[in-house]
Structure formats: C-alpha cells, structure tokens
Amino acid sequence: MRKSRNPNRMKKVGWVEVRGWFFTSPYLVFTLIFFILPLIWGFYLLFTNWNLISPQKEFIGLLNFFEALKSPKVHAAFFTTYKAMAIFMPTVLISSLGIALLINSIPRFKGIIAVAFFLPYLVSGVAFSLVVKGVISYNSPLSPVFRQLFGYIPDWLGTPILAIIVISLMITWKLSGYYALIFLSGLSSIPKELYEAADVDGATSWIKFWKITIPMLYPALYTVMILAVGLMFGIFTEPYMLTGGGPQLATHTWYLEIYYQAFSAMRAGYGSTIAFINAIVTFISIIIIRKIMEGWGKAYGPV
Amino acid sequence: MKKILILSLMLVLVFSLVATAQAQVKVTYWTAPNPPQEVFWRNLSEKFNASQNKINVYVTAMVETPSSESTITNAVAGGKAPAASGNIFPGFGATLANSEAVVALDTLPGFDEIIEKRAMKEIIEGWKFADGHVYILPVYANAMLFGWRIDTLKELGFTEAPATYSGIMDVGKALKAKYPDRFLIARKELIEPTWWQRWFDFFMLYNAASDGRPFVTGNEVTADDEAVIKVFKFYGDLKANDYLLTMPATDPFETEVSIWRSLGPWSFPGWKERFPELVINKTFVAAPPPLPDDVGLSYAKTFADAKGLVIYAQRSPEEQAAIWEFIKWVFTDPINDLAWIDATGMLPMRGDLVTNSTFDRVFKEHPELIPYADEMAYAVPAIANEKFSDIQTILSDKGLVPVVLGKVTPQQGWADAKAAIEALLK
Numbered sequence: 001m002r003k004s005r006n007p008n009r010m011k012k013v014g015w016v017e018v019r020g021w022f023f024t025s026p027y028l029v030f031t032l033i034f035f036i037l038p039l040i041w042g043f044y045l046l047f048t049n050w051n052l053i054s055p056q057k058e059f060i061g062l063l064n065f066f067e068a069l070k071s072p073k074v075h076a077a078f079f080t081t082y083k084a085m086a087i088f089m090p091t092v093l094i095s096s097l098g099i100a101l102l103i104n105s106i107p108r109f110k111g112i113i114a115v116a117f118f119l120p121y122l123v124s125g126v127a128f129s130l131v132v133k134g135v136i137s138y139n140s141p142l143s144p145v146f147r148q149l150f151g152y153i154p155d156w157l158g159t160p161i162l163a164i165i166v167i168s169l170m171i172t173w174k175l176s177g178y179y180a181l182i183f184l185s186g187l188s189s190i191p192k193e194l195y196e197a198a199d200v201d202g203a204t205s206w207i208k209f210w211k212i213t214i215p216m217l218y219p220a221l222y223t224v225m226i227l228a229v230g231l232m233f234g235i236f237t238e239p240y241m242l243t244g245g246g247p248q249l250a251t252h253t254w255y256l257e258i259y260y261q262a263f264s265a266m267r268a269g270y271g272s273t274i275a276f277i278n279a280i281v282t283f284i285s286i287i288i289i290r291k292i293m294e295g296w297g298k299a300y301g302p303v
Numbered sequence: 304m305k306k307i308l309i310l311s312l313m314l315v316l317v318f319s320l321v322a323t324a325q326a327q328v329k330v331t332y333w334t335a336p337n338p339p340q341e342v343f344w345r346n347l348s349e350k351f352n353a354s355q356n357k358i359n360v361y362v363t364a365m366v367e368t369p370s371s372e373s374t375i376t377n378a379v380a381g382g383k384a385p386a387a388s389g390n391i392f393p394g395f396g397a398t399l400a401n402s403e404a405v406v407a408l409d410t411l412p413g414f415d416e417i418i419e420k421r422a423m424k425e426i427i428e429g430w431k432f433a434d435g436h437v438y439i440l441p442v443y444a445n446a447m448l449f450g451w452r453i454d455t456l457k458e459l460g461f462t463e464a465p466a467t468y469s470g471i472m473d474v475g476k477a478l479k480a481k482y483p484d485r486f487l488i489a490r491k492e493l494i495e496p497t498w499w500q501r502w503f504d505f506f507m508l509y510n511a512a513s514d515g516r517p518f519v520t521g522n523e524v525t526a527d528d529e530a531v532i533k534v535f536k537f538y539g540d541l542k543a544n545d546y547l548l549t550m551p552a553t554d555p556f557e558t559e560v561s562i563w564r565s566l567g568p569w570s571f572p573g574w575k576e577r578f579p580e581l582v583i584n585k586t587f588v589a590a591p592p593p594l595p596d597d598v599g600l601s602y603a604k605t606f607a608d609a610k611g612l613v614i615y616a617q618r619s620p621e622e623q624a625a626i627w628e629f630i631k632w633v634f635t636d637p638i639n640d641l642a643w644i645d646a647t648g649m650l651p652m653r654g655d656l657v658t659n660s661t662f663d664r665v666f667k668e669h670p671e672l673i674p675y676a677d678e679m680a681y682a683v684p685a686i687a688n689e690k691f692s693d694i695q696t697i698l699s700d701k702g703l704v705p706v707v708l709g710k711v712t713p714q715q716g717w718a719d720a721k722a723a724i725e726a727l728l729k
Contacts, residue, residue: 051376051398051402051689052376052377052379052380053376053379053380053398053399053402053404054401054402054403055402055403133551133553134553136551137551137553138550138551138552138555138560139552139553139555139558139560140553153550155549155550156550156551157491157550157551158491158494158549158550242551244492244495244496244497244500245495245496246494246495246496246704247494247495247704247708248494248700248704248705248708248710249496249700260692260696262373263370263372263373264370264372264498264692265690265692265693266372266373266376266395266398266689
C-alpha cells in the first residue's frame with residue numbers, strides 16, 4: 001500500500017531547502033558572476049581574434065589553437081614547467097618533510113615554530129624577488145666569496161640551467177613551510193603504538209622512517225604532490241621580476257605567455273587559448289601524478 | 304510670512320543649483336597612477352572648474368593592475384571609458400585608433416592653436432598615424448640620453464663622453480686595463496626578451512644610426528638595414544670584449560661598477576636622496592647616443608619616452624567637446640607646463656623649452672634637465688603600430704639577444720628578425 005505524504009513535513013522540508021539555497025546564494029551568485037560567466041566568455045574568445053575593443057570581431061575557428069601549438073613560446077612554457085617541476089618537487093618534498101620532522105620532534109612551542117616556517121608563504125613574491133636579485137647580483141657581498149672559491153662569479157640568471165634552478169629554489173623556499181604544516185598534521189596522526197611495536201622488533205630510526213612514517217604520511221604526501229604539481233603551472237612573479245622569461249626562453253612559463261598575449265599584445269582570444277591549453281595540460285599532469293601516487297599508495301600506503 | 308519667504312528663497316536656490324548642475328557637462332579625465340601627475344591634473348581641473356560653470360572636469364587615477372593599457376581596454380570594452388585619458392604611448396594609441404576607440408584630435412577646433420602655442424609643428428609630424436591623423440596629443444617626452452661617469456672618464460684620460468662606437472671601444476679598453484672588474488655598461492635586459500626594454504637600448508642607438516628612419520611604416524618594415532646591423536654588432540662587440548655586464552647588479556652606474564647607462568630624467572630625484580655625490584658635469588654627464596663611425600652627422604637622434612592623451616569616441620559629442628575645452632585651456636598656457644615640470648620633474652612636449660623665458664627658472668634650478676631639453680627636437684617616438692609589443696619581442700628573441708649572446712652574426716640576427724616581423728605584419 002502506498003504511503004500517504006505528510007503535507008506538514010513536505011512544507012517543512014521545502015522551507016529548509018529554500019533556506020539552504022538562500023544561505024548559499026551569496027557564494028552561488030559570486031561564482032556565477034566571477035567564475036561561470038567569465039569562463040563562458042573566455043570560451044567564446046578562444047575562437048576569435050578580438051582585442052576586446054575593436055568593432056571588428058572575427059570568428060577564426062581553431063586558428064588560435066593551431067598558432068599556439070606551433071608557437072616556440074608555448075613549447076618553451078611547456079618544457080620550462082616540467083624542468084622547474086623536476087627541481088621543485090624533490091627539493092620541496094625534502095625540505096618541507098625535514099621541517100615537519102624537525103618541528104614534530106620539538107617538545108614545546110610547535111605551533112609558534114610552525115607558523116614561523118609558514119611566514120615565507122605570506123611574503124610578497126615581488127619583494128622576495130628583489131631581495132634575491134640583490135643577493136645574486138654582481139656587486140653583492142656573496143660575489144667575492146664565489147670569486148675566491150671558484151675563480152669566477154656565476155651568472156645566475158644569464159645561464160639557462162642556473163636561472164631555472166634559482167627560480168625553482170625560490171618557490172621551494174616560499175612553499176616549504178606551507179607544505180610542512182600539511183606534513184605536520186599527517187605526522188601527528190600516526191599512532192605511537194606503531195613506533196613502539198617497531199622498537200620492540202628492534203627497528204632502526206632509518207627503517208622506522210621508511211617503513212612507518214613515509215607510508216603513514218601517504219594522505220599528506222598525496223595532497224602535497226597534487227598541490228605542488230598544480231602550482232608549477234602557475235609560476236609568474238619570479239620569472240617576471242628576475243628574467244622576463246629569458247635567457248632565450250629558459251624560464252618562460254605559461255602565465256608569462258598568457259600575461260604577455262592578453263595584456264601586452266592585447267590579444268584576448270589568443271591569450272584565452274593559451275590559458276585553455278594550460279588548463280588541459282595541468283589537468284592531464286595532475287591526473288598522471290594522481291595515478292602514480294595512487295599506485296604507490298596501493299603498494300606501500302597505509303590502506 | 305517670514306517662513307514662506309525663507310521657503311521660497313530656499314526653493315529658488317535649490318532649483319538654481321539643480322538647473323546649473325543639469326546645464327553643466329560632467330566629464331572624467333583619467334590620469335596616470337602616479338601621485339605627482341594626479342596632483343597636477345587635480346589642481347588644474349579645480350582651477351578650470353572654478354573659472355567657468357558649463358563644464359565640470361573630474362580627475363581620477365586609472366588603475367594600473369595588471370597594466371594601465373588593460374584597464375583602458377576593459378573600460379572601453381565595457382562602455383565605461385572616460386572622456387579622455389593620459390599615459391598613452393604611440394603603440395597603444397595605434398591599437399585604440401585602429402579599433403576606432405579614439406577621436407582624431409586634428410579634426411577638432413583649436414587643434415592648430417595648441418600646436419602653434421607649444422611650437423610643436425615639427426614634433427607633431429612624428430605623431431601622425433598611417434592615415435595622416437593625430438590621435439594622441441603628446442604631453443611629455445623624455446628624450447633618452449646616455450649618462451657617463453665623467454669622473455672615471457677623466458681618470459682614464461678622456462675629457463668628454465665618446466660620441467662614436469670606436470670611441471666607446473677605446474674607453475672600454477682603457478677601463479678594463481685599469482679596472483678589470485668594472486664594465487662599460489651593466490644591462491642584464493640585453494639578454495631578456497622584455498619588449499619595452501628595447502626602447503632603452505636598441506632604439507636609442509638605432510634612431511641615432513638611421514637618423515630616425517621609421518622602423519615600421521603601416522604594415523611594412525622600413526628600417527634601415529645597415530643601421531640595425533651596426534647597432535646589433537656594436538652590442539655584440541661590447542659583450543664579446545667583456546665591456547657589457549649582463550648579470551644583475553645593484554645600482555651599477557651609481558656605485559661605479561659601470562660607467563655608462565641609458566638615463567632618463569626620472570632618475571634625478573632618487574639620486575638627490577641616495578647618491579648626492581652624482582652632480583651633473585662634475586661626476587656625470589648626459590650625452591646623446593653614440594653614432595657609428597661612418598655616420599657623419601653633427602647630431603644624434605634618440606628615442607623619445609613620450610606619452611600623451613586621447614579622447615574616447617564612445618563618449619557623447621557634448622562630452623568630447625567639453626573635455627577638449629579643458630585640454631585646450633591646459634595646453635595653451637605655458638604656465639601650466641611650468642607647473643608640470645615642478646610637479647613631475649619631466650619635460651613637457653613642446654618645441655620652445657630652451658627659448659621660452661617661462662622655463663628659465665626651471666633650468667637654472669635643474670641644470671641636469673638642459674641636455675634633455677636640447678635633445679627634445681631629435682627625439683623619435685615609439686613605433687606607432689598596434690603590433691608594437693610583438694615587433695619588439697621578435698626584435699629581441701630573433702635579433703638582439705642571440706647576437707649579444709654570440710649565437711648568431713648581426714647580419715643573420717637581423718635577417719631572422721626582419722623575416723619574422725614581416726610575416727607578423729602580413
């Protein structure tokens with residue numbers, strides 16, 4: 001027999017739903033205005049050569065895509081990202097994990113020290129770039145040291161490989177404290193009993209680190225890896241301030257190219273196209289890293 | 304009775320105010336986001352508003368994030384452009400003109416009067432676009448010069464700044480012999496692709512070597528091939544001989560790491576604070592760009608870091624006429640140009656700076672500005688083509704940077720860059 005509906009209950013549920021929509025509406029309206037509509041607009045721009053102000057607006061199909069895929073600057077942005085990733089990922093993992101282990105081993109004031117390491121994340125990229133520029137400049141106090149030790153002063157920003165290393169290490173410095181907080185929360189959730197059991201079995205610290213700490217940190221490691229990969233596709237301030245993408249495109253990134261096309265060359269359509277390709281490449285890269293991490297997690301993780 | 308009288312008076316007052324407000328044309332002027340310029344334009348708008356009651360000019364600074372050009376583009380795209388704005392250089396002016404976003408100023412009544420009163424008859428020729436019209440009214444120009452450490456030059460046995468490429472090489476040789484760790488010039492931007500940096504290295508020398516021959520005219524590369532190759536070769540030679548430092552250096556000219564640099568007048572207020580020992584004709588001199596040895600000119604043209612103002616086409620004819628009245632009021636009185644120099648330290652674009660007695664006081668107080676005023680007549684504005692940034696980026700990527708790095712010959716570098724620019728302009 002079919003149950004009869006309770007009209008009062010329905011009314012109550014309906015009111016709850018209305019209230020729910022009402023309270024979420026500011027976020028929804030914000031998302032609609034500042035995310036969904038620009039996204040649709042940006043998608044439309046992909047197929048035009050419009051500069052946003054000209055009365056002439058041409059629909060050019062996929063020409064922007066063809067141009068972008070052939071562009072040496074887009075190729076450079078693609079490879080620069082992976083080169084930076086190859087330097088940034090290991091350095092940031094080692095340093096942030098090191099900071100987290102260090103803080104975790106301190107008996108008191110963990111919070112304050114963790115916040116101190118987090119501070120670089122809040123430092124303006126522009127200000128930090130200026131400081132780095134000063135430190136590696138020809139007339140910095142470090143130069144005589146290099147000259148005495150090696151007989152010359154390295155051209156940090158004029159040598160392609162050194163320039164990408166400098167930029168990657170700057171990002172490592174900025175992000176290490178932030179990622180260390182994630183690792184710290186992961187470390188605090190590892191049950192102490194596991195280490196006690198290992199002690200009973202006579203495991204060394206080295207074995208405990210690799211067999212307990214790292215596998216049990218899998219969720220934190222997973223989060224950090226995904227965040228770090230995503231971040232690499234959005235590098236802008238450091239190369240913009242220090243190298244302008246040079247020497248010879250060695251530090252040319254996706255965001256530098258998007259900024260240049262959209263705001264210097266005033267090519268809104270082409271700039272949107274590069275942003276779209278960047279989004280796809282980012283998405284694919286994150287999926288690949290996710291798969292690798294999940295594979296590793298299945299083999300060695302805590303589950 | 305008394306109350307009725309007061310009420311009536313108040314009503315008359317209110318209606319008069321409303322009527323005045325309605326009759327007034329309100330227009331907005333966007334100034335560069337630079338406090339001295341904001342103060343200058345605000346003061347003038349207040350004076351202008353007080354001098355009549357038909358037009359009310361409101362001055363506000365434009366946003367410069369991510370750039371003033373994109374702010375203007377967004378405003379035009381959204382139909383919210385002001386009546387007029389400053390801070391427009393020829394390249395962006397070309398984008399606006401080609402997009403029919405700005406008014407041809409030479410079609411407005413009183414344009415010739417401005418040109419005449421500012422002695423700009425010859426200067427304005429360089430500001431005409433391919434269609435023969437003037438869309439930007441030049442406001443100020445920094446005729447870029449090169450600064451030389453005259454104290455070091457004298458120490459090396461040179462009494463004045465060298466004026467030719469070979470003269471510079473001689474200075475470089477003498478400098479390296481005495482101070483192996485110092486450089487003629489420190490400019491890391493010479494190996495970077497940043498398009499606007501070419502104004503302050505390549506175009507200074509190119510305008511001198513080519514006697515100001517246009518680099519691009521309409522959709523054609525009209526550059527003087529020989530002049531480009533000579534400039535490329537000169538910068539390449541500087542690097543090859545270790546006279547050019549392309550590493551970052553903090554205040555290299557000021558700290559004598561280098562003795563030669565491109566120099567705009569905006570550096571002087573900062574020097575006064577931080578490097579008071581830098582005094583014109585004592586520790587440094589400002590000289591025109593050097594010339595290739597076989598160019599027998601008695602003067603050297605240079606790049607004009609110049610900006611001007613435009614009137615936007617999307618505002619009503621009444622608003623355009625109103626802002627034009629204000630512009631005419633500002634630019635037909637040299638006292639306002641004097642106020643501009645006092646406020647900003649930059650020279651207004653006019654052809655009689657040295658001869659007009661209005662400016663005598665300024666040059667007496669700021670002798671460092673005299674060489675800039677002298678060079679004004681030889682200053683060539685930036686490329687007026689809407690693909691300005693692409694052209695100058697190609698010039699960097701394919702031409703100047705590989706030549707400086709010794710990857711290609713100057714001839715090959717220019718052949719590659721020229722072919723790529725021609726393909727771009729097709």
